[in-house]
Amino acid sequence: MRAASTESDGDDFTGSLSRRRVAIVGLGLMGGSLAMALRGRCAALLGVDRDPRTLALALEWGVVERAGSDPEKILPEADLVILSVPVQKIIAYLTELPRLHPGNPIVIDLGSTKKGILQAMADLPERFDPLGGHPMCGKESSSLENADPLIYQEATFAFVSLPRTSALARRLAEELAVAVGAHALWLEAETHDRWVANTSQVPYLVANALAGSVPLEAAPLVGPGFRSTARLAGSSLEMMGDILATNQMPILEALQKVRQRLEKFESLLEYSQFEDLQRLLSEGRNQYHTLVAKEGKK
Numbered sequence: 001m002r003a004a005s006t007e008s009d010g011d012d013f014t015g016s017l018s019r020r021r022v023a024i025v026g027l028g029l030m031g032g033s034l035a036m037a038l039r040g041r042c043a044a045l046l047g048v049d050r051d052p053r054t055l056a057l058a059l060e061w062g063v064v065e066r067a068g069s070d071p072e073k074i075l076p077e078a079d080l081v082i083l084s085v086p087v088q089k090i091i092a093y094l095t096e097l098p099r100l101h102p103g104n105p106i107v108i109d110l111g112s113t114k115k116g117i118l119q120a121m122a123d124l125p126e127r128f129d130p131l132g133g134h135p136m137c138g139k140e141s142s143s144l145e146n147a148d149p150l151i152y153q154e155a156t157f158a159f160v161s162l163p164r165t166s167a168l169a170r171r172l173a174e175e176l177a178v179a180v181g182a183h184a185l186w187l188e189a190e191t192h193d194r195w196v197a198n199t200s201q202v203p204y205l206v207a208n209a210l211a212g213s214v215p216l217e218a219a220p221l222v223g224p225g226f227r228s229t230a231r232l233a234g235s236s237l238e239m240m241g242d243i244l245a246t247n248q249m250p251i252l253e254a255l256q257k258v259r260q261r262l263e264k265f266e267s268l269l270e271y272s273q274f275e276d277l278q279r280l281l282s283e284g285r286n287q288y289h290t291l292v293a294k295e296g297k298k
Contacts, residue, residue, distance in 0.1 A: 023047070086242040132189065
């Protein structure tokens with residue numbers, strides 16, 4: 001087994017991704033899709049996953065070159081470690097990483113909230129070079145069987161650096177985003193968590209509430225509108241549970257805004273104030289088009 005080099009790479013390191021031995025921890029939807037998108041773009045591609053079936057499938061499909069369930073046997077070979085597991089498992093991995101890896105790797109995560117992860121990264125020994133990441137893409141079905149290298153295409157790949165993050169690690173993160181067809185966006189952890197509460201986590205809760213409130217006898221009339229609106233309700237409970245538990249205050253603030261708007265709808269409908277209702281609906285539609293247009297111009 002070859003441990004990752006403990007020598008400093010220096011800021012003149014060029015062609016960094018193509019020369020990196022990359023280990024992805026978690027070969028589900030996001031990690032598996034990332035591995036597929038990185039094939040042929042790095043020196044070696046390794047995988048860690050606790051599920052034997054996922055490991056077997058990853059090797060059968062050639063998603064990674066080598067994979068195993070024991071991170072101690074895989075991670076020391078990598079000089080770039082990417083953590084693609086639920087948020088609280090990422091935090092747990094970060095506490096174990098000094099024991100699992102004897103070298104000085106760059107460490108990037110794909111977690112959906114950043115504050116807790118960045119705090120754990122700050123506690124890593126100085127030999128590690130960490131930064132946070134979060135690609136804004138995915139599906140509600142989180143397994144390797146649903147992996148698709150194209151899900152990163154044109155997506156925003158948010159990154160959050162620490163004061164200790166090197167210029168080399170920042171360049172490598174941007175190169176990683178370009179390699180999978182995404183757009184890098186650098187944010188502060190608090191800003192990221194506040195924005196994503198509005199654009200991802202509250203939409204999940206709204207979709208879940210919608211799905212949970214529709215009577216089963218209405219199933220014959222379920223059509224594309226319901227499916228597209230409630231799609232996020234099918235997301236992994238483990239993943240979403242971690243996300244909700246690690247971003248409570250921004251989610252609560254965003255939920256309050258949605259609740260206030262729903263209460264306006266309810267009041268206007270109750271008192272048949274249809275002109276005011278039309279104005280409120282128009283305001284929401286215009287906001288939607290503005291948000292989507294800005295997303296499309298990144």
